[in-house]
Amino acid sequence: MMATGTDSICISEKLENLEVYTENINGSIKENVVKDILDCDLPSDKVYKLALCFYKEKEGKAVHFSYEDKLQLVAFSQQVAHGPLADVVNKLPVLGALDVVGKDRRLAWQKLGNLTADQARSGFIELLSRKCPLFATYIEAHRREQKERERRSKENEKRRLFEEQEKVRREQEQKLMQEQKEKEEAIRRQIQQALNAQTFDQFKKYAEHQFPGDPEKQGALIRQLQDQHYIQYMQQLQGINQKSMDNENGDEIESPESEKLRSEWVDTNEVNESSHISSDSAVQPASMWTRQDIEAFKQSVSEAEGHGVVRVGHGETVTVRVPTNANANRIFWEFATDHYDIGFGIYFEYGTPSSSQVSVHISESDDEDVDEIEDEVYEDDIASKDPESGPVPSSEASSKPILTEVVPVYRRDCHNEVYAGSHVYPGVGVYLLKFDNSYSVWRSKTLYYRVYYTQ
Template structure:
């Protein structure tokens, strides 16, 4: 019984392996004698049912010799314990079949390899956790050092100010501290739920670490907010100073400088044109038969770009055009009443949560009826999420039961009257697009484009399929095309930076499924 021990099998594992060995190999790789069969069968009955019982054994007929022998052998074991019966079973099989030893050795090696692999994975995970903790500590120390340096600089600046303007009164200090406390309280109230959830996910069983992490996040949020406030104040002061300087300059001097620069530029352009004409007349005799004469182009630079832009803005016949690397250029009049211009759209981020399984995620949201949706066969559900004034980024998480579903994200350039999240259900993506086209009044032109967002199909080629932004009241940009996602296996997450004010359209497409309904578990929130 050298296969028993901490580094080998326990008794139950060894017994089950021997039973499986008999079922797989007996009659093929080896043959047992009649007596060995009786002994193995009797010990197997002893392990399963204990000592012989008449109700546990079927009746034996007069001519059933084998049944009578098995019954007698089982009765002969008496009150043999279950563990001893298992050991005797293994010993009888090991003595009767030499092939059992290599079979058990192979399974033992496989078990050790599996245990070693699990141990290595656990050690690697532990090393990664230690590395992350060390990085967090280093970042925290670096941040504390920066805060200390900033505080020292601020104290030095306050000392210099006090030396010039006199000491600051205690009333001013108390007022400043009171304002900071009010700002901190307001910011902490806004982010209390989000920071508490994040801390619970990072340290689920340690309340002290949760409180410490929440305090760090609140301090970082406060510092970022104050930095933004200072930057905005500085920008406003600079704009006011520039406006004052522009108002102080006399209008007559601006007109004189404009006329003089225009005269000089026109004279330079005329001289340049005359030189080009003379050069072409000298060289044009040899090339007269090459084709019609092409007049030369003239180019020059103007010295005052700011004055040129003011002239363009004063002339209503001209327009301004804003062009982005991923946007469409649309004319805009000086009064600001032109068509909407598509701004540079940030790329979305998508990932699968490896720390939270789909079952755990669904268990968290199962009690919340607002976080669950039943999507019928052939239906497309659109979750409309308006942008929030206090947020700058949207985050989504979702999973389904048993089956995959199509998912995509769009952005509608309309301002919602409220911040409420609404859900719209349609039979298919084609029907949804036709309704949008009818609502926007595109039936007059007869040229509305429809794009089918099927879960099995890929988006159409061309710029129109990647970004479409018609000049109407419901212009929609495609952020993520609809594809089928294996969200029944993993929790799918994603985020996107606000391109502006509007409504996010989270589409869950079940139009490709004609018979199955899908249960959707989702969570949407905004961050800064």
């Protein structure tokens, strides 16, 4: 079946209308794309540079332009680079008679007249956008890339500022820590100087007794004893401070020993040049230290005369009674054991000694001799069943001597090093050196000890 002439005319009109409608839609879309490119947040000169670069890279490869479009784009680029043709025509080289392309380019450039550089950029961008839809995608990719760079730049700047702040904070903290260390070091030297001044005489006498006629070894021993005495003092002070904090939390009452050492701490800090640390108690704290020459010490005690070596059986407690001497004011002691530790503590019994001789008493914790008052006093009122549990308060019965705790009974690692110490007489009486092995069920201990006086 063949169409008539009237039908052919109707079909042609419909096709023309469809083409016009399609061109209008495409034109509207292109106008929107161009408007989006020109209104993007990128600077116009930046968009122009991107457009010029896109044209040079893609022309003839991904994109093909007509001859007239190429002339127009070149004219826009020349207007941007050099301005109107009339201003630079005298500076341009003369074209050849056969250079048709050059003449067409100058003619297109000349038609732009006095168009400004910004207008020429906009014309280049608009023409490129209309003829190549891929350019909009190209610009959008660059725009997103620039936003991402700006975002990373801001993050890096924030990170840099944060790191600078952290650096300043760390420097301030280090400065404060350094100042705190300097203050603590100054306090440490202050306390150590006061303690050294207090104990120098007694340590000097002890060193002279240990190394007679050897000033170099005496000086080294004095320094060692002073350092150990300072460490022990600070440990005691730290323990008292911790106990004080516990008491504040538990509403407990502070012990007289804590008040005494706290008084020593205050006096040491307030009286910088004082050579003595004050004490409100009649019984001053004992000075204790350790030495490493345990084998030489045990050999020296074994070779000496007297009862310096004692075997303390399992479950037994040995009490060494040392009466005060009228020609001295301080007692010194040293002891060590073979292989195992032993409990050690000191008590002082006020009263005129019945004898001037040092005596040794051995008792069993489970079998007291009630017929002897001494054993009753020493075992019931002083020794605890376990040295780790601390001392048991003494009885206040008027028939028993007054006893004062000088050093509490605790287990000492005297099988590793020599334990030594000294104490100033609190009055006339007898020192009770307790060597407690009552906690040991099977092991006996060999004890090496030495006691002497100084003024």
